Amino acid sequence: MTTAGGPSSSSLADVIDTILDKGLVIDAYVRVSLVGIELLTIDARIVVASVDTYLRFAEAANRLAIGSEPKGLSDLVSGGTEKIAKSKTKSAIEEKLGGLLGGQEEPERERVSRKSTRGDR
Amino acid sequence: MVTEQTKNQKSENTEKSDKKQTAGVYVYGIVPADVEPGDDATGVADGKVDVVTDGDIGALVSAMSVDRPLGKPEDLRAHANVLDGTSRVAPVLPLRFGAVLTDTDAVKEELLSAHADEFAAALEQLEGKAQYVVKGRYVEQAILQEILDENEQAAQMRDEIRDKSEDAGRQARMALGELVNNAIAGKREEDTRKTVEALGDLTDSVNRREPTHEEEAVQVAVLADVDRQDQLEEAVGKLAEEWNGRVEIKLLGPMAAYDFVVTQNPAGQG
Numbered sequence: 459m460t461t462a463g464g465p466s467s468s469s470l471a472d473v474i475d476t477i478l479d480k481g482l483v484i485d486a487y488v489r490v491s492l493v494g495i496e497l498l499t500i501d502a503r504i505v506v507a508s509v510d511t512y513l514r515f516a517e518a519a520n521r522l523a524i525g526s527e528p529k530g531l532s533d534l535v536s537g538g539t540e541k542i543a544k545s546k547t548k549s550a551i552e553e554k555l556g557g558l559l560g561g562q563e564e565p566e567r568e569r570v571s572r573k574s575t576r577g578d579r
Numbered sequence: 580m581v582t583e584q585t586k587n588q589k590s591e592n593t594e595k596s597d598k599k600q601t602a603g604v605y606v607y608g609i610v611p612a613d614v615e616p617g618d619d620a621t622g623v624a625d626g627k628v629d630v631v632t633d634g635d636i637g638a639l640v641s642a643m644s645v646d647r648p649l650g651k652p653e654d655l656r657a658h659a660n661v662l663d664g665t666s667r668v669a670p671v672l673p674l675r676f677g678a679v680l681t682d683t684d685a686v687k688e689e690l691l692s693a694h695a696d697e698f699a700a701a702l703e704q705l706e707g708k709a710q711y712v713v714k715g716r717y718v719e720q721a722i723l724q725e726i727l728d729e730n731e732q733a734a735q736m737r738d739e740i741r742d743k744s745e746d747a748g749r750q751a752r753m754a755l756g757e758l759v760n761n762a763i764a765g766k767r768e769e770d771t772r773k774t775v776e777a778l779g780d781l782t783d784s785v786n787r788r789e790p791t792h793e794e795e796a797v798q799v800a801v802l803a804d805v806d807r808q809d810q811l812e813e814a815v816g817k818l819a820e821e822w823n824g825r826v827e828i829k830l831l832g833p834m835a836a837y838d839f840v841v842t843q844n845p846a847g848q849g
Contacts, residue, residue, distance in 0.1 A: 465711070465812065466829040470652050473659045475791050475798070476712065477676045480837035484606065484678035487694055487842075491685030493603040497677050498650030503791040511793050512756025517745075519723050519737050519755060 471503070478502045601646055603679040604631075604686055607639040607661045608835060609672040609698045614639075614665065623649065623657045631683050633691035636698050639665065640686060649677055662835035667805070670705035672698060673835035701840065709805050710839065711832030713774055713815055715796035717763065721825045722794070726762045733758050763794065770826065771797045777814050781807055786838040796826045800838035808833065 468476075479502040485492065605623050612632040616639065620628035626641030639661060658676050665671045680686050691698070727734045736755040740748040767790060774797045775785055784802035791798065803811055815830040822828060 465808075465832050468659065468663075468831050468834075470655065471791070472712070472714065472831055473655050475788070476800075476834065476837050477655060477659050477673070479675075480840075481608075481673040481675040481835075482840050483842045484674050484680075484690075488680060488685065488689045491681040491689055493600070493645050493679040493681055495603070495645055495677060495679045496648035498648050500650050500655075505790045505793050505795070507757075507760055507793075509753065511760060512753050513749075515723070515756040515759040516737075516740060516752035518719060519727060519733070519759060520740055520752075522720060522723050522727070522737075 474503060601644055603643055603645040603681060604640045604683055605643045606674055606678045606680060606686060607658060608674050610637050610639055610665060610669055611702055612637045614669045622661050623654050628661055631686045633687045634695055636691055636695060638686050638691055645679060666709045666833050666835045670702045671835045672701055672840050673837050705836055707804055708802050709833030710800055710836045711803055711811055711830060712800045713830055714798050715826040715828035717794045717796045717826055718824060719794060726759055730762060767796055771799060774799060774818060777818050781811050784839055802836055802839050805833055
């Protein structure tokens with residue numbers, strides 16, 4: 459189960475969602491001795507409904523119908539719980555950061571590889 | 580003589596007004612003065628984490644060179660690690676990522692001393708508590724199938740694009756995609772409500788975060804007693820069981836109360 463071994467560890471995406479736009483703003487407390495540091499541009503992640511998203515959903519729905527052999531089912535079932543603790547999904551920003559900065563996170567977009575796990579339920 | 584004078588002046592000014600200052604103090608957050616960072620606590624830019632105190636409160640800091648840009652993945656993680664590690668043993672008010680002051684005197688006087696009462700009161704409220712985040716992501720195939728099963732219109736539209744090329748069916752695809760997107764938004768709202776309900780009286784402070792992924796099922800931050808973490812795990816475990824194969828859910832924390840500290844003087848924001 460998710461929590462058998464205690465809470466999951468945070469992925470980089472989790473960290474970004476938490477620390478970038480939350481917490482106390484130092485400027486409100488200190489002005490004189492602030493040091494302007496160059497911050498690499500990282501935007502908090504937000505979801506904007508886009509044409510790309512719509513087309514992707516449509517294609518995924520389309521593919522869902524074609525895959526009628528029960529081949530993918532076992533993947534789904536066995537992957538179900540174990541994947542919880544170790545989420546494989548990576549966000550776009552993580553991918554970008556990884557590529558940009560040579561981070562250790564392996565760029566990977568699950569949606570691209572959906573084809574191989576097509577299920578029929 | 581002249582040379583010596585210039586020299587003296589320069590060394591006096593180096594600390595505060597020299598524009599080419601290269602050393603700075605990175606500030607992570609505010610803690611009670613008796614908090615001691617571990618010997619091996621490493622922070623942003625590999626700095627050794629230290630605590631600067633003033634009266635009953637202190638600030639977690641580490642030295643860093645200011646000509647080094649911040650924001651690499653390891654910087655973000657270091658910031659979170661220092662604060663989250665602390666949150667397990669003591670209350671901590673996290674600062675937003677990237678706060679750097681000129682020196683420890685500035686931390687002591689301008690930050691701590693000038694806001695001592697405000698910080699002490701906020702720390703008291705956090706005593707024994709930490710933040711946890713419940714995050715869930717829909718399993719794409721499962722949620723799409725659920726939507727197609729529930730929504731006749733969606734199923735019909737899906738059948739319409741079946742035999743068309745991507746170009747020919749573009750309008751229809753757009754319409755179907757939008758329908759799916761809206762259906763997911765509706766499910767997200769409902770599943771977020773269920774999650775908060777499932778946590779029951781384990782928390783009285785909940786922040787429903789804006790979704791950060793289009794297939795997000797839920798993302799809520801809660802403030803809870805560290806003592807009751809096992810109950811929190813149990814509650815989330817039950818949800819995971821109920822939603823097995825439909826939502827991949829995880830519990831993050833304990834972490835610093837990022838979502839629940841508020842800057843009372845918003846004048847400096849922006």
